[in-house]
Amino acid sequence: MSVLTLEDVNSYYGNSHILFDLDLEVEQNEVVALLGRNGAGKTTTLRTITGTVPRREGRIEFRGEDIADDSVDKISNRGVKLVPEERRIFPTLTVTENMQVARDMSSGNPRDIQEMYDVFPVLDELRENRGRNLSGGEQQMLSVARALIQDPDLLLLDEPTEGLAPVIVDDLYDVLSEVVAEDVTVVITEQNVDFALELSERAYIIEKGANAWGGTVDELNEREDLLDEYLSVGGAEAD
Numbered sequence: 001m002s003v004l005t006l007e008d009v010n011s012y013y014g015n016s017h018i019l020f021d022l023d024l025e026v027e028q029n030e031v032v033a034l035l036g037r038n039g040a041g042k043t044t045t046l047r048t049i050t051g052t053v054p055r056r057e058g059r060i061e062f063r064g065e066d067i068a069d070d071s072v073d074k075i076s077n078r079g080v081k082l083v084p085e086e087r088r089i090f091p092t093l094t095v096t097e098n099m100q101v102a103r104d105m106s107s108g109n110p111r112d113i114q115e116m117y118d119v120f121p122v123l124d125e126l127r128e129n130r131g132r133n134l135s136g137g138e139q140q141m142l143s144v145a146r147a148l149i150q151d152p153d154l155l156l157l158d159e160p161t162e163g164l165a166p167v168i169v170d171d172l173y174d175v176l177s178e179v180v181a182e183d184v185t186v187v188i189t190e191q192n193v194d195f196a197l198e199l200s201e202r203a204y205i206i207e208k209g210a211n212a213w214g215g216t217v218d219e220l221n222e223r224e225d226l227l228d229e230y231l232s233v234g235g236a237e238a239d
């Protein structure tokens with residue numbers, strides 16, 4: 001069953017046209033990677049799905065219902081949760097309080113905090129620490145946990161590895177692979193292509209706000225030409 005469909009979606013920041021006739025399809029329990037260079041439009045795609053950047057043209061359906069004109073709150077209440085690149089945890093609240101706030105904000109049936117501590121043992125040890133005292137990796141874990149506690153129908157992860165040390169990226173990978181093994185549907189954007197492809201079943205490559213390629217991760221792994229052309233894997237960018 002299709003969870004999310006974008007068809008011919010165009011989005012703008014003011015007069016700047018950013019997404020051009022973008023198509024995207026996400027099935028139930030799938031993990032889909034959105035790949036592309038810096039500035040390709042990955043974050044804008046996620047913001048368009050959550051309604052923070054209203055699409056100007058095109059169709060957006062969630063579980064078969066048109067959500068293109070829904071408010072940000074309504075889309076969130078439908079169970080679409082974004083973990084933004086900048087994490088946005090509450091710096092003065094403890095780890096537990098951060099989770100409690102997310103739990104209180106949930107419109108559905110939130111999970112128990114203890115359940116999250118079972119998935120994120122790192123956070124369990126930091127229960128009483130304030131957000132501002134967490135490392136980047138710990139903040140990222142908390143940010144993901146806060147979204148998961150709301151038992152999302154669709155989880156959107158925007159560059160979860162951004163700014164993290166390699167050893168922390170490994171920890172995050174372990175946690176996320178546990179998370180995606182459950183019945184959760186995920187769209188993940190990443191500059192770290194290997195990380196995203198390890199977690200995902202299908203991928204889309206976005207270039208200058210438009211679809212450049214879409215297919216299974218197995219297909220993409222056979223296409224070094226695509227990785228070179230659109231993602232500059234393993235080397236410096238030409239420009």
Ligand SMILES: Nc1ncnc2c1ncn2[C@@H]1O[C@H](COP(=O)(O)OP(=O)(O)OP(=O)(O)O)[C@@H](O)[C@H]1O
Binds near residue numbers: 018037038040044191
């Ligand atoms: N608030 C904004 N106002 C105007 N233009 C913006 C805004 N945010 C992003 N852009 C522009 O939109 C384009 C797409 O940016 P977006 O952040 O979606 O790309 P991205 O693929 O997520 O890249 P990155 O990895 O750098 O986040 C870029 O040209 C960017 O400069």
